[in-house]
Amino acid sequence: MSDSFRISQRLSYDGALCTIRYIGCVGDTKGEWLGVEWDDVLRGKHSGFHQGRRYFECKIPGSGSFIRPTRKPDTSLSFIEGLRKKYTTDEDPPGKHAEIILTANKVFEEIGFEKIIKKLSQLQELKIILLDGLRIDCVDDVEVIRATCPNIEELDISRNRFEKLEDVALICSALPRLHALRISGNRFNSFGVSDGNKSAFSGITSLEIANVLLDWNELSQLLSLFPDVKTLIGPHNELSSIPSPHPFPISVTALDLSYNTFPSLSSISALSSLPNLTTLLLAHNTISTLTTAPGTTFPTLTRLDLAYNTLPTFTALDALPPSTPHLTSLRISHNPLFSTDGVTLEEAHMLTIGRLPACVTILNHSTITPKERENAEIWYLSRVAKELSTTTDSREAVLTRHARWDELCRLHGEPAVAKEAADEKILAARLVDMVLVGLEKEVTKRVPRGMPLSTLRACVGRWFGIDPMKVRLVCGGGDEGDETVLGGPEDTKEVGLSVEGKSVRIRVECA
Structure with missing residues (x-):
């Protein structure tokens, strides 16, 4: 039975995807086992260990388990079989109308559904195809694909059982109009593409590769085949730093690296060399500092998403303007700085505006009006003045924590700083x-x-x-x-x- 399985083979059981990492005996149990790594870590029971012995490695800790080879996996589909399964309805007899019962006294008859089904069945007219999660693991003849669905512009084949990038290249080579491709959730073990198919991805301008779990060598091989990508979506890939030189095409204008493990803005400094990057999404990472190496700037970046990170204080925002001089849109909601003790959400919003340069006109998806900015900056100045009047720190030490003080004083005038006696009397009382x-x-x-x-x-x-x-x-x-x-x-x-x-x-x- 185990002869029908092989290492790195992609399978699925009841729709749950996995990769075979081990075939053989386990401990003193009888018979053979398959050691599998589940795509869904919640299905795992260990990391390839049994009774202190390691049998296989898992890319994600805790995602492994052992199953018997006698357990029957899901049947596989080819690309065309998946296409027909999703978009044709051979089971539905033509001319038949189904009743839809809404209440005991109201019965409606389907009207116009035949026309919709007929249109969907005409695969040659389809431009957008979603085949995610259909257990596809093999490719039909290229000419058959070209004749069946030649007008596809957007293709989603995420969460299938492809093992070789060559198979994806074969599909794309048959789709001359394709410009958007999603291959998220596939776990490739081969990135070799034949010379005849290396141009298959040249027309792709939007690529989604979430949860593919590639190391940098593998990712470099993959991205080298997509020279024209402008929008690259890569969440859930366990990335913690960007090497230099990086593998991202210079054509990239929008990059989504959410749900990774970057600890700081300096860990992605290498991306500053992308000459066309305008949008960078880094939500749901572990970013706690926004400092970068001296001289590092993202010269074309206009939109930055830092929501759901670990920015601790508002002071951290002062490091952002020097590295993002043309930033116009920023999202930093759901960071610890908004939970600062004694600061309301409204005050936190104004503190954020006061610390950000005037070029930032959108904060947390809300437009900052000129009047709102003026009020926030004046209120922020008053807080700094109050800090100057009550702290025992020197004036220089306080102002190093407020990088915009001089700029805002020039704009709105320097507020009066009354020292201890008056403020102490008012506040203490x-x-x-x-x-x-x-x-x-x-x-x-x-x-x-x-x-x-x-x-x-x-x-x-x-x-x-x-x-x-x-x-x-x-x-x-x-x-x-x-x-x-x-x-x-x-x-x-x-x-x-x-x-x-x-x-x-x-x-x-x-x-």
Whole structure:
């Protein structure tokens, strides 16, 4: 039975794709096994190990398992068989109308479906074909493909069982109008293409290669065959850095490298040599810094997506303008900097605008109006001025954290910086430093004296993860004298009228 299988063979079981990595005995069990690496890591049980011994390697840890050769895999299809399976309906007798029952009293009859089916069945007229996930693993005669569907312009053969790039080249060589190709989710083990088919990909301007898990040598071989690609989509490929020289064609204008593992903008610095790159999507990586090597710029980049990364503070944004001088659109939502303690989402939005140059006119898919930018920059200047007046750091140290200070002062005028006495009097008089302790947790907050006790209870409930209606706040007790329960009938009373001094320690209980 195992004679019908081979290493690196692509199979699928109940629609789940896998690659054979091992054939043979396992431990002291009887009979032979197939060691397979599943495309879906959730189906895996290990990484090729059994009882401390490694039997095969997995590209993604935890995606391997052993199955018996007697288990029957899904039947395979050729390209034309998959095409006909998807776009023809030989099972449906012509002239038959089906009833669609919506309710017990309403029955409708299909009208016009025959015309749609007839049009779809005319494969020669199809321009867009989606054959993803159909278990295709072999190619028909090129002339048969050319005669069957000569007008295809966009082709999706993702998540099939192709093992050789040569097979994809044969299909493309029969489609003279093809300009968009998706081969995501295929796991090729051969990238050799015969001389006669090396020009098969020359007309492709849009290429999707998500989740192909190629090393740089393999990726270089593949991309060298696509000299005219302008849009390249490559998420989910476990990429953590771009080598120099890189394999990307100089024709690329839009590059999607989302869902990889790049740690910083410097890890993709090599892409700055792409002379036509205008769009770069890096969402869902692990980028925490935006600094690049001195002199590194992306001279043509106008759109950058950094959403769902790990940018920690707003200061990180100051490194972006020098490397992206012509950036007009930026997306940085869902980064830790938007969760900065004490900063609302509205304030975070204004802080971001204030730190970005005026050439950025779109932030997180929203257009920044001139008035919005002016308000944000003036508000940002006021925050810097407040920081200058309250910090013990030197003026130079503070302004190194705010790269646009001089520029914004020239635009809007330098705000007055009143030192300690006035601000201390105003701020200290309005705030109470609270240490809230209880439920195995301690939280320190500065609370406005004018805050109602009902609002304080709601905030404490959120900070401690309990129902605000069950929050019980106890002030004093122990060496400090009698306990005082805050809240209750006096929920509308202000905090400043319930506690004394500039700081207070409060015990939090869950009633």
